[in-house]
Amino acid sequence: MAADRYQSFAPVYDLFACEPVYRPGRLAGIAGLGLRPGQTVVDAGCGTGLNFVHLEAAVGPSGRIVGIDASPAMLGRARHRIRRNGWTNIHLVHADLTAVGPAALAGLVHEAAPDVDAVLATYVLSVARSPAAAWERIVALCGPGTRVSVVDMQLPTGAAAALAPLAALACRLGGSDPSAHPWTLLEHDSRDTHASSLRGGHIQVRTGTPNSTAPPRGPTTR
Ligand SMILES: C[S@@+](CC[C@H](N)C(=O)[O-])C[C@H]1O[C@@H](n2cnc3c(N)ncnc32)[C@H](O)[C@@H]1O
Numbered sequence: 001m002a003a004d005r006y007q008s009f010a011p012v013y014d015l016f017a018c019e020p021v022y023r024p025g026r027l028a029g030i031a032g033l034g035l036r037p038g039q040t041v042v043d044a045g046c047g048t049g050l051n052f053v054h055l056e057a058a059v060g061p062s063g064r065i066v067g068i069d070a071s072p073a074m075l076g077r078a079r080h081r082i083r084r085n086g087w088t089n090i091h092l093v094h095a096d097l098t099a100v101g102p103a104a105l106a107g108l109v110h111e112a113a114p115d116v117d118a119v120l121a122t123y124v125l126s127v128a129r130s131p132a133a134a135w136e137r138i139v140a141l142c143g144p145g146t147r148v149s150v151v152d153m154q155l156p157t158g159a160a161a162a163l164a165p166l167a168a169l170a171c172r173l174g175g176s177d178p179s180a181h182p183w184t185l186l187e188h189d190s191r192d193t194h195a196s197s198l199r200g201g202h203i204q205v206r207t208g209t210p211n212s213t214a215p216p217r218g219p220t221t222r
Pocket residue numbers: 002003006017044045046047048049050051068069070071074095096097098099121122123124127128129134174
């Protein structure tokens with residue numbers, strides 16, 4: 001299972017995350033969410049929390065971030081990062097996005113944040129045992145208008161195809177299936193998908209507003 005791989009990978013994940021290559025994908029996914037101060041964003045498959053600094057900049061101290069991951073070791077690194085930075089508005093949830101009941105996951109997230117304005121999934125769905133099952137849980141977190149960004153990998157195309165062996169190695173190391181194309185799930189379920197790609201097509205970014213399956217929630221005080 002993918003999370004098992006990350007249990008042993010956690011201590012060195014940040015060293016091998018190749019941020020000069022992959023950070024632009026995070027930034028594009030986050031920009032697409034159009035986050036405002038005070039909003040709530042779920043980081044699905046948050047890993048060690050490499051997105052947190054960018055999400056904090058977007059939602060500010062009055063906003064909320066909920067990080068979900070299946071690997072306790074990755075969550076341990078995320079917790080360490082939160083402590084080191086003194087962030088007090090990040091809540092971590094230990095859950096397998098392919099196994100937890102959609103309603104149970106929504107319950108865990110809503111305990112920390114009654115309304116979810118946005119969900120970010122960077123480099124996680126192609127790693128998940130079943131991207132479709134994980135996507136179903138993500139959609140269950142969404143209310144009407146919740147924005148979702150999926151950022152993931154495939155082999156580079158066109159002139160950049162020469163770099164395919166390098167990209168394939170990166171995918172193999174991370175346990176990512178470059179043929180999974182999980183962004184097609186968002187394209188299928190959203191009426192307003194915005195698409196972009198980076199690094200010769202290796203990084204694919206999709207942002208949209210999935211048709212919510214969540215039951216209507218009562219009025220909140222926010
Ligand atoms: C390549 S890392 C990406 C981490 C982070 N999103 C980032 O951008 O750095 C993949 C992460 O997905 C998590 N993961 C894999 N399958 C999962 C699942 N079914 N449910 C929750 N997390 C999962 C792993 O534990 C790991 O932390």
